[in-house]
Amino acid sequence: MTETHLRELEDFLSESQILKDEKSLEFYGQDWVRLYKINPSLIVFPQNAEDVLQLVKWARKHKIALVPSGGRTGLSGAAIASQQEVVVSFEKMNQLIEWNPAEETLTVEAGCITKEVQKWALERGFFFPVSFAAEGSSQIGGNVATNAGGVHVIQYGSTRNWVRGLEVVTGKGEVLQLGRHLIKDSTGYNFLHLFIGSEGTLGFITKVTLAVTSQPTSLSVFLLGVSKLSDLIEIYSRFKKSIPLHAFEMMTDLALDYVQKTGKTLPLSTKSPYYVLMEIEEAYQEKALLIFEKLMEEGKITDGTLSQSAEQAQEIWALRENISESIAGHKPYKNDIAVRISKLPEFLSQVDSLLKKEYPEYKVVWFGHIGDGNLHINILKPENVKEDEFIKDCERVNQLLFSKIQEFGGTISAEHGVGLLKKPYLHYTKSEEEINYMREIKKIFDPDGIMNPGKIFNAEKSV
Amino acid sequence: MTETHLRELEDFLSESQILKDEKSLEFYGQDWVRLYKINPSLIVFPQNAEDVLQLVKWARKHKIALVPSGGRTGLSGAAIASQQEVVVSFEKMNQLIEWNPAEETLTVEAGCITKEVQKWALERGFFFPVSFAAEGSSQIGGNVATNAGGVHVIQYGSTRNWVRGLEVVTGKGEVLQLGRHLIKDSTGYNFLHLFIGSEGTLGFITKVTLAVTSQPTSLSVFLLGVSKLSDLIEIYSRFKKSIPLHAFEMMTDLALDYVQKTGKTLPLSTKSPYYVLMEIEEAYQEKALLIFEKLMEEGKITDGTLSQSAEQAQEIWALRENISESIAGHKPYKNDIAVRISKLPEFLSQVDSLLKKEYPEYKVVWFGHIGDGNLHINILKPENVKEDEFIKDCERVNQLLFSKIQEFGGTISAEHGVGLLKKPYLHYTKSEEEINYMREIKKIFDPDGIMNPGKIFNAEKSV
Numbered sequence: 004m005t006e007t008h009l010r011e012l013e014d015f016l017s018e019s020q021i022l023k024d025e026k027s028l029e030f031y032g033q034d035w036v037r038l039y040k041i042n043p044s045l046i047v048f049p050q051n052a053e054d055v056l057q058l059v060k061w062a063r064k065h066k067i068a069l070v071p072s073g074g075r076t077g078l079s080g081a082a083i084a085s086q087q088e089v090v091v092s093f094e095k096m097n098q099l100i101e102w103n104p105a106e107e108t109l110t111v112e113a114g115c116i117t118k119e120v121q122k123w124a125l126e127r128g129f130f131f132p133v134s135f136a137a138e139g140s141s142q143i144g145g146n147v148a149t150n151a152g153g154v155h156v157i158q159y160g161s162t163r164n165w166v167r168g169l170e171v172v173t174g175k176g177e178v179l180q181l182g183r184h185l186i187k188d189s190t191g192y193n194f195l196h197l198f199i200g201s202e203g204t205l206g207f208i209t210k211v212t213l214a215v216t217s218q219p220t221s222l223s224v225f226l227l228g229v230s231k232l233s234d235l236i237e238i239y240s241r242f243k244k245s246i247p248l249h250a251f252e253m254m255t256d257l258a259l260d261y262v263q264k265t266g267k268t269l270p271l272s273t274k275s276p277y278y279v280l281m282e283i284e285e286a287y288q289e290k291a292l293l294i295f296e297k298l299m300e301e302g303k304i305t306d307g308t309l310s311q312s313a314e315q316a317q318e319i320w321a322l323r324e325n326i327s328e329s330i331a332g333h334k335p336y337k338n339d340i341a342v343r344i345s346k347l348p349e350f351l352s353q354v355d356s357l358l359k360k361e362y363p364e365y366k367v368v369w370f371g372h373i374g375d376g377n378l379h380i381n382i383l384k385p386e387n388v389k390e391d392e393f394i395k396d397c398e399r400v401n402q403l404l405f406s407k408i409q410e411f412g413g414t415i416s417a418e419h420g421v422g423l424l425k426k427p428y429l430h431y432t433k434s435e436e437e438i439n440y441m442r443e444i445k446k447i448f449d450p451d452g453i454m455n456p457g458k459i460f461n462a463e464k465s466v
Numbered sequence: 467m468t469e470t471h472l473r474e475l476e477d478f479l480s481e482s483q484i485l486k487d488e489k490s491l492e493f494y495g496q497d498w499v500r501l502y503k504i505n506p507s508l509i510v511f512p513q514n515a516e517d518v519l520q521l522v523k524w525a526r527k528h529k530i531a532l533v534p535s536g537g538r539t540g541l542s543g544a545a546i547a548s549q550q551e552v553v554v555s556f557e558k559m560n561q562l563i564e565w566n567p568a569e570e571t572l573t574v575e576a577g578c579i580t581k582e583v584q585k586w587a588l589e590r591g592f593f594f595p596v597s598f599a600a601e602g603s604s605q606i607g608g609n610v611a612t613n614a615g616g617v618h619v620i621q622y623g624s625t626r627n628w629v630r631g632l633e634v635v636t637g638k639g640e641v642l643q644l645g646r647h648l649i650k651d652s653t654g655y656n657f658l659h660l661f662i663g664s665e666g667t668l669g670f671i672t673k674v675t676l677a678v679t680s681q682p683t684s685l686s687v688f689l690l691g692v693s694k695l696s697d698l699i700e701i702y703s704r705f706k707k708s709i710p711l712h713a714f715e716m717m718t719d720l721a722l723d724y725v726q727k728t729g730k731t732l733p734l735s736t737k738s739p740y741y742v743l744m745e746i747e748e749a750y751q752e753k754a755l756l757i758f759e760k761l762m763e764e765g766k767i768t769d770g771t772l773s774q775s776a777e778q779a780q781e782i783w784a785l786r787e788n789i790s791e792s793i794a795g796h797k798p799y800k801n802d803i804a805v806r807i808s809k810l811p812e813f814l815s816q817v818d819s820l821l822k823k824e825y826p827e828y829k830v831v832w833f834g835h836i837g838d839g840n841l842h843i844n845i846l847k848p849e850n851v852k853e854d855e856f857i858k859d860c861e862r863v864n865q866l867l868f869s870k871i872q873e874f875g876g877t878i879s880a881e882h883g884v885g886l887l888k889k890p891y892l893h894y895t896k897s898e899e900e901i902n903y904m905r906e907i908k909k910i911f912d913p914d915g916i917m918n919p920g921k922i923f924n925a926e927k928s929v
Contacts (some may be wrong), residue, residue, distance in 0.1 A: 105807050142919070152652075183806070186619065186840070187838050191665070191904050197655055322618045341650070343569060344649070421654060441655050
């Protein structure tokens with residue numbers, strides 16, 4: 004970054020829109036992945052799409068790499084700046100632009116906090132169903148850029164399902180209006196879906212139009228104890244067959260052990276190796292209880308409780324939502340994998356054996372969205388193992404785990420994205436041909452390679 | 467097509483997989499658009515993806531253009547072969563490959579008839595919701611290639627929503643497995659959605675995995691008489707607010723006049739300028755009747771009937787479904803446009819004036835999916851007007867109509883696609899930048915320009 008570059012930047016950004024002190028560089032230069040050296044050159048804060056457009060034009064001119072930064076809650080390192088990039092933070096673009104009651108859509112700036120969007124929907128008598136542990140600080144732009152999933156995908160789908168329009172600034176320096184609030188449009192290639200999940204590598208999202216839906220009627224939450232991993236899918240299928248499930252979350256006993264250490268209590272009288280949090284509409288409660296009793300008789304469910312109030316439901320949810328936070332101190336190495344549902348029973352059993360064999364001395368915390376075929380596997384760093392040694396070992400096991408995923412036709416990232424962390428493993432999920440098509444597409448939208456370069460894949464095929 | 471080319475083709479296709487007689491060329495060389503000279507060189511019938519792959523490799527080698535051909539029910543000319551192209555018919559690829567009960571998906575070959583897929587779902591206790599008048603002959607591959615809409619979009623979304631996986635052969639001659647049955651996959655750019663709606667210009671679809679859903683409970687069908695165009699949206703909103711609508715179809719009196727000429731009877735005692743077919747779950751019938759009575763009192767609805775049996779429901783549906791057929795003899799010039807819902811009232815009124823002013827002597831048959839913001843406008847050719855004169859006049863009005871659409875931020879094709887028919891008007895809906903990005907993307911997947919060339923846009927920007 005030369006003085007000239009900086010001066011040109013100051014031509015269109017005010018002083019308060021540029022930060023370069025050490026603390027800010029460190030703070031804004033990373034997401035939740037703590038494995039990389041943080042080294043941005045500047046942090047800038049656009050206030051509107053025009054600022055973003057000017058930034059891209061400036062960056063193109065000087066071949067300066069830009070890294071988009073939302074709530075920095077990403078788990079794949081997609082928002083890490085380690086190569087003197089300029090970090091573009093969207094936190095000043097946090098306004099609700101329009102509520103359209105006829106279309107039941109909210110149009111918001113990219114930097115709006117997810118929880119805030121949920122609140123805006125509720126205040127208008129509606130429901131925005133994308134929900135996950137980090138929603139209190141994650142931003143909508145980031146949710147769209149990674150196609151965020153969460154706990155309600157089983158009922159409502161991922162972020163992708165709720166996007167009706169996007170305003171993006173491409174790496175070429177053009178503003179595109181994608182989707183344009185239309186329910187139907189059959190005029191050529193769908194760029195809306197191409198940008199969703201592209202992790203800021205094609206362009207930056209400046210505005211998002213989100214559909215909302217009617218509020219679910221009162222929900223009931225079950226917490227179930229399960230003794231065998233192999234029974235999980237059967238339990239899921241039995242409930243799923245007759246009841247619309249709003250959530251079906253698996254947690255291991257070890258996961259809940261860590262959560263209990265933070266002061267939460269397990270509302271069950273016995274301990275089980277596995278637990279399931281199941282959320283359903285209250286109207287289906289009786290039906291669910293009948294299935295529950297049958298599964299208890301068969302020994303597939305060993306214990307269970309049902310929320311009797313909204314508070315109790317929240318207490319059960321807190322067990323699930325606090326897992327990540329409760330293990331954060333143990334520097335977990337995270338994997339976020341998925342296979343198709345029908346292959347999940349066999350996959351679970353093989354992964355269980357693999358992890359027991361390869362990590363005999365590490366604690367492994369599992370939890371996951373069973374109904375989506377999606378598992379989160381967190382390897383905790385033992386205190387006496389050095390960080391680099393630990394990571395090396397996790398990366399060794401990655402190869403084995405990802406080979407297994409490849410064999411099962413699954414994915415190395417179900418909802419966290421690829422970013423930097425999973426980049427070396429992309430070929431386990433995507434074919435060489437697909438990765439090459441991605442490279443070529445990036446060149447079209449970002450001819451100078453300035454938009455979040457080095458994320459998802461490298462610009463050039465390695466030889 | 468030289469003898470050598472043909473001989474090479476016969477190396478991997480049997481005699482019965484190649485047709486070149488005049489009748490077949492005419493039959494397979496077109497879709498439902500009757501405005502182009504039909505002139506294919508050959509019709510070929512691959513039996514599997516390997517045949518398609520060999521065809522693409524052969525076409526690349528000799529720079530021969532290929533046109534994909536499904537049920538040939540398209541309304542935009544995307545399956546027209548008028549330039550000596552080789553037509554690739556998928557009708558021999560019509561097998562159900564897999565029913566996966568755990569995932570509730572059907573995997574089928576691209577040439578399966580839409581209605582057959584609906585039947586396969588029903589036989590397994592499920593429901594495939596994509597439904598439209600041409601479903602008895604349209605093929606799934608074509609539905610995906612145009613992201614077909616239909617009468618249930620309001621409740622279930624377009625074809626796009628139901629695709630869990632695609633096998634495609636790109637114009638580069640590579641087989642890609644997209645989506646791969648995964649509910650969640652966050653590893654790079656989404657090519658599944660890029661291929662959906664790409665009208666065979668990037669590659670040909672050989673296999674489709676479709677999600678199905680639970681069968682709707684008993685449905686009731688209302689037929690409502692409406693006196694003013696401006697009341698339509700209000701009526702829609704009032705019902706929509708309290709009742710999940712499975713269909714909400716508008717038809718003009720003229721549309722139903724033509725249908726009645728085919729022998730169908732209108733089950734209402736009075737005539738109205740506009741009619742609405744509304745489909746809801748029986749459970750909501752009482753609620754709907756209350757809203758209906760209120761709207762009658764307000765004079766917004768002038769007449770109405772409710773189906774008392776499945777047969778009666780079918781009879782009402784037949785009124786809607788037979789519109790296109792009943793006017794087919796009048797060589798209708800079709801437009802399939804949409805705007806965002808909130809702009810529909812103002813748009814309807816302006817389009818109504820425009821059509822009355824510009825087509826004083828032509829009969830204009832309107833119908834549409836009000837809940838999707840989508841209108842079908844059919845201009846009928848008067849017997850005494852010559853065809854080319856008629857088309858010229860329709861194209862003159864297109865400019866005015868599409869300018870209006872552009873002003874309202876709408877689309878020139880909601881569900882039919884662009885093909886050849888709407889190609890000259892694409893710029894009314896998509897920006898020059900977007901069209902250029904489309905051109906560049908086509909070059910990546912189809913470097914030799916052999917996959918349905920000249921459809922959607924021309925390969926080179928015209929000067």
